[in-house]
Amino acid sequence: xxxxxxxxxxxxxxxxxxxxxxxxxxxxxxxxxxxxxxxxxxxxxxxxxxxxxxxxxxxxxxxxxxxxxxxxxxxxxxxxxxxxxxxxxxxxxxxxxxxxxxxxxxxxxxxxxxxxxxxxxxxxxxxxxxxxxxxxxxxxxxxxxxxxxxxxxxxxxxxxxxxxxxxxxxxxxxxxxxxxxxxxxxxxxxxxxxxxxxxxxxxxxxxxxxxxxxxxxxxxxxxxxxxxxxxxxxxxxxxxxxxxxxxxxxxxxxxxxxxxxxxxxxxxxxxxxxxxxxxxxxxxxxxxxxxxxxxxxxxxxxxxxxxxxxxxxxxxxxxxxxxxxxxxxxxxxxxxxxxxxxxxxxxxxxxxxxxxxxxxxxxxxxxxxxxxxxxxxxxxxxxxxxxxxxxxxxxxxxxxxxxxxxxxxxxxxxxxxxxxxxxxxxxxxxxxxxxxxxxxxxxxxxxxxxxxxxxxxxxxxxxxxxxxxxxxxxxxxxxxxxxxxxxxxxxxxxxxxxxxxxxxxxxxxxxxxxxxxxxxxxxxxxxxxxxx
Amino acid sequence: xxxxxxxxxxxxxxxxxxxxxxxxxxxxxxxxxxxxxxxxxxxxxxxxxxxxxxxxxxxxxxxxxxxxxxxxxxxxxxxxxxxxxxxxxxxxxxxxxxxxxxxxxxxxxxxxxxxxxxxxxxxxxxxxxxxxxxxxxxxxxxxxxx
Numbered sequence: 001x002x003x004x005x006x007x008x009x010x011x012x013x014x015x016x017x018x019x020x021x022x023x024x025x026x027x028x029x030x031x032x033x034x035x036x037x038x039x040x041x042x043x044x045x046x047x048x049x050x051x052x053x054x055x056x057x058x059x060x061x062x063x064x065x066x067x068x069x070x071x072x073x074x075x076x077x078x079x080x081x082x083x084x085x086x087x088x089x090x091x092x093x094x095x096x097x098x099x100x101x102x103x104x105x106x107x108x109x110x111x112x113x114x115x116x117x118x119x120x121x122x123x124x125x126x127x128x129x130x131x132x133x134x135x136x137x138x139x140x141x142x143x144x145x146x147x148x149x150x151x152x153x154x155x156x157x158x159x160x161x162x163x164x165x166x167x168x169x170x171x172x173x174x175x176x177x178x179x180x181x182x183x184x185x186x187x188x189x190x191x192x193x194x195x196x197x198x199x200x201x202x203x204x205x206x207x208x209x210x211x212x213x214x215x216x217x218x219x220x221x222x223x224x225x226x227x228x229x230x231x232x233x234x235x236x237x238x239x240x241x242x243x244x245x246x247x248x249x250x251x252x253x254x255x256x257x258x259x260x261x262x263x264x265x266x267x268x269x270x271x272x273x274x275x276x277x278x279x280x281x282x283x284x285x286x287x288x289x290x291x292x293x294x295x296x297x298x299x300x301x302x303x304x305x306x307x308x309x310x311x312x313x314x315x316x317x318x319x320x321x322x323x324x325x326x327x328x329x330x331x332x333x334x335x336x337x338x339x340x341x342x343x344x345x346x347x348x349x350x351x352x353x354x355x356x357x358x359x360x361x362x363x364x365x366x367x368x369x370x371x372x373x374x375x376x377x378x379x380x381x382x383x384x385x386x387x388x389x390x391x392x393x394x395x396x397x398x399x400x401x402x403x404x405x406x407x408x409x410x411x412x413x414x415x416x417x418x419x420x421x422x423x424x425x426x427x428x429x430x431x432x433x434x435x436x437x438x439x440x441x442x443x444x445x446x447x448x449x450x451x452x453x454x455x456x457x458x459x460x461x462x463x464x465x466x467x468x469x470x471x472x473x474x475x476x477x478x479x480x481x482x483x484x485x486x487x488x489x490x491x492x493x494x495x496x497x498x499x500x501x502x503x504x505x506x507x508x509x510x511x512x513x514x515x516x517x518x519x520x521x522x523x524x525x526x527x528x529x530x531x532x
Numbered sequence: 533x534x535x536x537x538x539x540x541x542x543x544x545x546x547x548x549x550x551x552x553x554x555x556x557x558x559x560x561x562x563x564x565x566x567x568x569x570x571x572x573x574x575x576x577x578x579x580x581x582x583x584x585x586x587x588x589x590x591x592x593x594x595x596x597x598x599x600x601x602x603x604x605x606x607x608x609x610x611x612x613x614x615x616x617x618x619x620x621x622x623x624x625x626x627x628x629x630x631x632x633x634x635x636x637x638x639x640x641x642x643x644x645x646x647x648x649x650x651x652x653x654x655x656x657x658x659x660x661x662x663x664x665x666x667x668x669x670x671x672x673x674x675x676x677x678x
Contacts, residue, residue: 314593317622321646322551328650329555354647 191286397437405445434459573597
């Protein structure tokens with residue numbers, strides 16, 4: 001009776017203990033499950049362990065990010081640092097993970113260690129290690145059972161936190177992507193308007209809003225028919241319909257007046273919007289063609305100008321032809337020094353006019369890009385020699401010295417007539433702008449891959465400011481004008497145009513006014529004749 | 533004096549600018565040529581079968597018919613294919629490309645550009661005529677047959 005009562009008492013005590021333990025576990029579970037981070041989960045887990053196995057040293061290992069190993073999250077009393085990998089043979093870990101059951105091992109210090117899996121539905125999320133002095137009996141079946149429950153709860157909590165943080169990460173990345181895409185959408189300087197299958201607006205960027213004169217942000221889920229005028233609706237309806245049927249549509253013109261009251265010419269294109277779920281919409285792209293139109297107009301104007309210059313030159317040549325022919329006829333008819341002298345002036349001035357017309361034409365041609373080179377293999381020596389025979393180059397008061405270096409190739413690809421024009425112009429200038437006479441040197445040599453031409457004079461020279469402006473159209477120096485040296489200010493602009501068309505460069509050097517000038521042309525020596 | 537059966541060489545000049553037309557006529561007649569000067573392309577085309585020129589001088593830009601077109605027709609007609617044609621151009625380099633095309637297409641015998649020197653013009657004409665055999669004066673022959 002006594003013993004039975006003691007047994008009963010013991011059993012009751014035992015049950016009470018178990019209930020107490022279960023209550024502790026239940027409370028721990030609740031707290032573990034609501035803990036939002038791994039650190040906290042480990043602490044809650046250890047708090048429970050403190051109650052059910054107060055004497056045990058413990059370590060909680062969680063799966064590393066790569067999923068290949070287990071690293072310590074929290075340890076108490078077993079000298080394992082956070083982040084340290086579990087120090088159990090790999091085959092033991094594999095066994096625990098595979099069987100999802102605990103195992104007992106001899107501890108290095110002679111005690112016992114038990115390794116428990118933290119099992120989740122898919123995998124083992126971590127390991128719990130406990131160490132106690134003594135043999136296997138240190139871990140009672142009851143304790144092991146409680147430990148398994150604790151491990152199960154901890155595993156569930158760990159899994160929750162892991163999933164949650166993955167979700168948060170993804171969400172953040174998605175937010176970043178969406179913000180990025182939004183920036184792209186707003187950054188495009190075209191108007192973008194996306195419609196769903198029902199024709200309602202799903203996306204509209206600010207540009208589309210300002211082009212259509214509406215507030216883009218307020219129009220999601222509405223139809224463009226609600227706010228556009230009938231003309232625009234007609235254009236868009238046709239585009240949308242065409243896109244639905246054909247999958248694309250040719251750009252349409254759409255005149256609009258924007259918020260500031262400026263008339264715009266929009267080009268609207270449409271493409272079908274594909275959705276994996278099969279809901280097809282339409283993307284409308286609005287491009288502002290106003291600037292393009294303006295460019296077209298300017299280009300047409302420029303072309304008109306070139307055509308005009310060309311026509312005018314042609315028209316100017318006809319009366320000049322008459323003047324020259326009649327002057328010539330008269331020259332053969334009249335006698336006397338004075339009349340002959342006068343007729344010579346008339347003829348000379350007609351020639352001057354012709355030269356100016358040709359210069360104007362050349363400038364207009366260079367400007368309009370209609371400048372075509374007739375490439376040929378040119379004998380440079382012969383060309384340079386031939387220049388001396390040209391009357392524009394000849395002078396009684398100047399010594400014109402020509403030197404062609406032996407290193408100059410026998411022939412160089414260039415447009416013979418145009419380059420000859422360049423050399424004549426440079427030598428003619430050297431003569432013209434050194435009114436006191438002196439030496440004019442024309443030197444040609446090879447400089448690396450270039451043909452180098454220097455034309456040097458001892459003439460009136462150039463100030464540094466004038467050197468900068470010298471190749472501009474119609475530019476003339478004050479000195480030249482003061483000295484009443486005639487010129488249109490086009491010669492060097494044309495010369496530069498010709499040299500640059502050859503891929504070359506031209507520059508001028510002068511020590512200053514009164515100190516002469518040197519013009520240097522560098523012309524790349526091409527290996528073969530370019531095809532024109 | 534020209535010998536019997538020979539006649540003065542005839543030149544048809546087509547140029548729409550009256551001043552240029554007149555001075556050319558003046559130059560040519562001064563050298564003893566017989567000249568028919570006309571002011572447009574149509575008159576030039578009609579003048580050829582009536583005037584029987586030994587040489588035709590055509591301006592390019594003319595009303596009614598372009599000189600190069602007329603030349604093209606002359607050179608594609610077996611009756612006139614051997615008739616020398618001198619084209620008078622006010623070619624600017626801008627129109628060079630189309631001109632180059634027509635130079636080949638028109639098969640003109642020579643070109644002279646405005647403004648020209650009378651000596652140059654006369655030299656070209658003499659050269660073109662020298663290549664032509666002297667033709668009997670058909671008109672005179674007809675007259676004598678009566």
